[in-house]
Amino acid sequence: MIQDFNISSEIQAILESVMDPEIPVLNVVDLGVIRDVEVKGKEITIKLTPTYSGCPAMDVIGDDLERAFAAYGYTTVVQLIMSPPWTTDWITTRGRAALEKYGIAAPLDETADKDVLLNDKKLVKCTHCGSQNTKLVSQFGSTACKAMFQCDDCLEPFDYFKCLK
Amino acid sequence: MNPIKELNPTFLQSQENKTHLVNYLLGVADNYLILGQRLGELCGHGPNLEPDIALTNISLDLLGQVRSFYQYIAQIKGDKSTEDDIAFLRKERDYKNVLLVEQPNTDFGYVIVRQFFFDVYNKLFLNSLQQSADETLRALAFKGIKEASYHERFSGDWFKRLGDGTAESKERVQQAVNDLWIYTDELFHTTEADNAMIAAGVAPDMLQLREYYYEKVEELLSTATLQIPEVEYFQKGGKQGIHSEHMGRILAEMQYMQRTYPDSKW
Ligand SMILES: [Zn+2]
Numbered sequence: 374m375i376q377d378f379n380i381s382s383e384i385q386a387i388l389e390s391v392m393d394p395e396i397p398v399l400n401v402v403d404l405g406v407i408r409d410v411e412v413k414g415k416e417i418t419i420k421l422t423p424t425y426s427g428c429p430a431m432d433v434i435g436d437d438l439e440r441a442f443a444a445y446g447y448t449t450v451v452q453l454i455m456s457p458p459w460t461t462d463w464i465t466t467r468g469r470a471a472l473e474k475y476g477i478a479a480p481l482d483e484t485a486d487k488d489v490l491l492n493d494k495k496l497v498k499c500t501h502c503g504s505q506n507t508k509l510v511s512q513f514g515s516t517a518c519k520a521m522f523q524c525d526d527c528l529e530p531f532d533y534f535k536c537l538k
Numbered sequence: 539m540n541p542i543k544e545l546n547p548t549f550l551q552s553q554e555n556k557t558h559l560v561n562y563l564l565g566v567a568d569n570y571l572i573l574g575q576r577l578g579e580l581c582g583h584g585p586n587l588e589p590d591i592a593l594t595n596i597s598l599d600l601l602g603q604v605r606s607f608y609q610y611i612a613q614i615k616g617d618k619s620t621e622d623d624i625a626f627l628r629k630e631r632d633y634k635n636v637l638l639v640e641q642p643n644t645d646f647g648y649v650i651v652r653q654f655f656f657d658v659y660n661k662l663f664l665n666s667l668q669q670s671a672d673e674t675l676r677a678l679a680f681k682g683i684k685e686a687s688y689h690e691r692f693s694g695d696w697f698k699r700l701g702d703g704t705a706e707s708k709e710r711v712q713q714a715v716n717d718l719w720i721y722t723d724e725l726f727h728t729t730e731a732d733n734a735m736i737a738a739g740v741a742p743d744m745l746q747l748r749e750y751y752y753e754k755v756e757e758l759l760s761t762a763t764l765q766i767p768e769v770e771y772f773q774k775g776g777k778q779g780i781h782s783e784h785m786g787r788i789l790a791e792m793q794y795m796q797r798t799y800p801d802s803k804w
Contacts (some may be wrong), residue, residue: 513592
């Protein structure tokens with residue numbers, strides 16, 4: 374579900390033009406990190422929640438938002454908020470589809486996630502061929518939010534976006 | 539989780555409380571900074587790709603957490619100091635981290651044992667901190683514990699794998715346990731500032747955590763078929779700013795850029 378910030382379609386479109394620098398097919402609205410938007414004339418206050426504490430993408434997202442809005446004559450204040458903490462449940466349906474298309478398996482629910490990460494259950498679908506005959510290669514992938522998987526049918530490796538709750 | 543008690547709104551109007559809170563937070567946050575820096579040294583030097591990436595990610599998490607704590611400290615102090623000043627411009631004696639986190643990356647066994655000893659503590663600590671009387675600390679703890687759980691799973695798995703692995707991995711990881719065990723007790727020492735914050739309900743009761751800690755660590759030692767070391771005394775000092783010889787070298791490397799080019803920004 375996409376949150377309704379009660380903003381104009383122009384502002385919504387500018388927001389959605391800003392992408393996660395590490396997953397460039399996922400915009401910040403679909404990533405679920407925008408918690409609130411307040412527009413007063415040409416001044417915009419955006420409440421942003423970090424995905425992971427040390428995620429280097431956060432500073433970049435803040436700068437990118439300022440730049441994107443500046444191009445339309447807006448000044449932006451980005452406030453980081455910690456509570457409630459971000460969860461992968463906030464990734465929108467559209468965001469999950471974008472992830473899968475990009476080659477990253479979208480997060481499973483909490484129980485299924487534990488089963489694949491800790492109990493070797495085969496529940497993650499290969500993003501190349503759709504097979505569920507997949508195995509965990511490493512809990513830690515190229516970034517903190519991902520784990521590395523391999524498909525035992527097509528033998529291709531792929532990333533899985535871990536559930537965070 | 540609900541706080542045990544809510545902080546009186548006038549709490550931070552007292553200069554004494556403010557100073558104690560800042561000192562307490564430094565004791566917590568400096569551990570993250572120094573361990574994060576230590577792990578950062580391993581970037582590109584892990585034994586193979588998986589632990590290399592994992593340790594670097596853990597380092598990033600810790601540095602991310604420390605930023606939140608330092609920002610909060612800067613906010614409480616209310617002067618012009620920033621998170622960067624707190625991280626980079628203090629002298630060795632002003633850092634309040636425990637000795638454990640400054641111990642060197644002697645070999646992979648040491649890295650894992652140091653991490654495991656810290657992660658067990660950190661998870662217990664953040665779990666309790668979620669009930670802090672301070673709202674900001676509750677939020678930071680709630681955020682941090684998800685990451686700390688991952689860290690503990692990583693270091694705990696390797697701890698078992700090395701302990702119950704080959705003869706050589708077992709010998710080396712046992713050596714690391716023997717050498718680092720003496721630094722574990724300090725994790726639960728409290729300073730005057732800590733005690734004031736425990737009394738105010740801001741900080742968790744460390745004596746209780748200590749009990750859970752040794753239960754958990756000793757259980758894992760036994761699963762990993764490792765021996766619990768017998769020691770006559772534990773090392774301490776870091777929390778008072780009295781550090782081991784390693785600390786100066788960490789700071790020299792970490793602070794080099796800020797001291798050479800003051801106020802430089804990325
Ligand atoms: Zn496949």
